[in-house]
Amino acid sequence: MLAADVADADPYGDDLQLALYTCYELHYRSFGGVDEGWEWNPALLGLRNQLEAVFLGALRRDAVRHTDVDEALEPLLVEPVDADGISHFLRKHGELSHLRDHIAMRAAYHLKEADPHAWVIPRLQGVAKASLVAVEFDEFGAGRADRAHSRLFADLMDGLGLDTRYGHYLDRTPAVMLAVVNLMSMLGLHRSLRGALVGHLAAAEITTSPSARRITQALDRLGTPDGCRVFYDEHIEADAVHEQVMRHDVIGDLISREPELTEDVIFGIDATEFLEEAVATEVLRAWRAGRSALRDPGDSALCDPAA
Numbered sequence: 451m452l453a454a455d456v457a458d459a460d461p462y463g464d465d466l467q468l469a470l471y472t473c474y475e476l477h478y479r480s481f482g483g484v485d486e487g488w489e490w491n492p493a494l495l496g497l498r499n500q501l502e503a504v505f506l507g508a509l510r511r512d513a514v515r516h517t518d519v520d521e522a523l524e525p526l527l528v529e530p531v532d533a534d535g536i537s538h539f540l541r542k543h544g545e546l547s548h549l550r551d552h553i554a555m556r557a558a559y560h561l562k563e564a565d566p567h568a569w570v571i572p573r574l575q576g577v578a579k580a581s582l583v584a585v586e587f588d589e590f591g592a593g594r595a596d597r598a599h600s601r602l603f604a605d606l607m608d609g610l611g612l613d614t615r616y617g618h619y620l621d622r623t624p625a626v627m628l629a630v631v632n633l634m635s636m637l638g639l640h641r642s643l644r645g646a647l648v649g650h651l652a653a654a655e656i657t658t659s660p661s662a663r664r665i666t667q668a669l670d671r672l673g674t675p676d677g678c679r680v681f682y683d684e685h686i687e688a689d690a691v692h693e694q695v696m697r698h699d700v701i702g703d704l705i706s707r708e709p710e711l712t713e714d715v716i717f718g719i720d721a722t723e724f725l726e727e728a729v730a731t732e733v734l735r736a737w738r739a740g741r742s743a744l745r746d747p748g749d750s751a752l753c754d755p756a757a
Contacts, residue, residue: 456500461508462728466501467625467632473498474635478562479616502636509633513724514717519701522649522719526656535730537664539737544668550610551743552733554619559631560603561616564589569638570647575707581699582648585655585692602681609678622744626732630725637718645711648704649718652696657726659689
């Protein structure tokens with residue numbers, strides 16, 4: 451990909467988002483057969499910098515809606531009575547095919563859940579650092595590998611008849627979902643964006659508990675195995691606590707120490723909601739048209755465990 455191609459690329463499109471995801475994945479588990487030296491290859495880092503500039507520039511242009519942290523968080527705390535997102539659809543109308551669609555798509559993040567946020571730990575101080583570590587401790591299973599959220603998500607996938615191999619659904623994941631994961635990676639890898647990562651995590655923790663509750667209701671209605679509930683049951687309980695910790699102890703302490711990061715915290719909150727709304731719009735459009743939300747579900751991508 452040439453510099454001119456990057457500059458002209460759709461910041462939310464397939465080419466840029468897949469290229470960026472590929473660059474970032476070298477910092478996680480990489481890909482089979484790829485030389486580990488590529489992680490810090492100067493030419494590739496230069497390309498990644500160009501991709502990030504286009505993506506970040508678009509988000510700063512399109513996503514920012516607030517000038518105050520409390521105002522940015524307030525819409526997340528009180529859900530409108532007419533809210534109509536993915537979890538609402540799954541609770542009311544979802545079929546197993548919709549549920550598998552959703553889980554397969556979310557695997558791009560949840561099979562490495564909380565990993566992007568760990569990069570911010572050495573960049574924080576005091577109460578903000580200690581409190582964020584407490585949140586991460588829960589995310590990684592509080593010392594129990596079998597309770598790590600990524601492990602619980604893999605168990606959920608297995609219970610729904612999905613392939614739990616890391617990265618298996620990457621080529622079927624739409625760009626808009628890759629953008630959600632790329633946002634986390636970009637914010638985590640740049641010290642200059644530490645405030646935005648804190649804002650992102652706060653927004654995620656606030657909205658996860660109610661949406662998880664709706665999905666457990668969908669799982670029950672659809673008669674899925676009991677083990678499928680564990681991942682979402684964990685998020686109903688844990689994220690209700692994490693929300694308070696992130697708002698008061700992490701954000702509060704961070705901006706008291708570094709008030710110049712306030713705008714970045716707001717950006718992280720707004721960018722997260724902007725991209726999640728884009729995911730919901732695209733997914734619901736596909737489902738209501740009778741289509742899979744995945745790019746190319748294939749014949750065996752979403753097999754029926756009862757078949």
